[in-house]
């Protein structure tokens with residue numbers, strides 16, 4: 001668990017972060033969301049002490065982080081940034097192995113771990129292990145960045161707009177893959193984003209910041225359905241409900257019903273897209289299928305009225 005207590009960062013007379021109190025729960029993804037300049041990156045970088053706070057403290061698993069050596073602290077914290085900074089002259093495998101090598105882990109163990117991680121992020125080891133970063137697409141490079149951050153198996157992962165540079169298709173894919181990885185690994189993840197869709201989709205929790213302070217902390221459902229202030233409501237926008245649907249596969253809304261004659265939608269389709277397909281088909285109901293298996297039906301009324309709560313991790 002990471003707890004920020006009255007955290008503060010001043011630059012001259014102005015505050016980048018001011019009296020910030022947030023608890024990031026263990027084993028869950030918390031999205032740190034907010035408009036440009038509200039202090040997200042500063043906050044993230046205070047957690048791994050790339051920036052030293054001017055006031056308040058950060059407690060990680062019961063320890064005040066200022067009492068730890070920065071190198072010692074960072075050993076337990078993976079860090080993924082947008083410009084992933086892969087070493088261009090090293091192979092993909094050598095890039096992923098950077099931290100385990102620095103920690104003096106046995107070579108054979110590290111090689112096996114590298115292959116395991118490349119598979120995990122969806123890069124076939126035999127094909128990608130020996131490539132140079134310059135030979136990778138943006139999405140592939142970003143996945144190597146995630147593999148590298150996971151290489152030393154840190155319990156905490158800090159991610160600063162990790163998928164920001166990717167085109168929407170590649171971003172969707174990498175996000176999905178990361179969510180799948182997280183289901184198995186259950187890291188404590190803090191992901192900085194200014195992208196509302198990304199935060200609602202990726203976050204078990206969302207911490208929305210406003211000028212260096214916390215505007216609201218809660219599940220995506222809390223923020224969308226129970227905004228704590230006008231700022232939160234405005235920031236998420238009038239289409240917040242729709243945005244949230246984009247993060248949920250339509251199978252989760254399937255219920256028993258008569259599917260005869262209804263347009264067919266695959267269960268993995270995100271619910272916002274499913275809604276668009278129903279509109280296009282001119283039908284307020286659809287049949288939800290998993291390949292050849294009928295999962296049930298869904299109607300406009302299920303999407304508009306039922307509050308959908310994604311179980312926090």
Ligand SMILES: Nc1ncnc2c1ncn2[C@@H]1O[C@H](COP(=O)(O)OP(=O)(O)OP(=O)(O)O)[C@@H](O)[C@H]1O
Nearest residue numbers: 011015016034035036037038039040041042043194
């Ligand atoms: N080294 C610095 N010196 C002076 N002011 C700074 C410094 N770093 C950040 N700031 C200011 O602190 C505030 C918060 O910056 P920060 O980078 O944390 O915001 P952010 O929410 O991550 O923004 P963005 O989404 O645009 O990256 C901004 O007003 C910024 O100008």
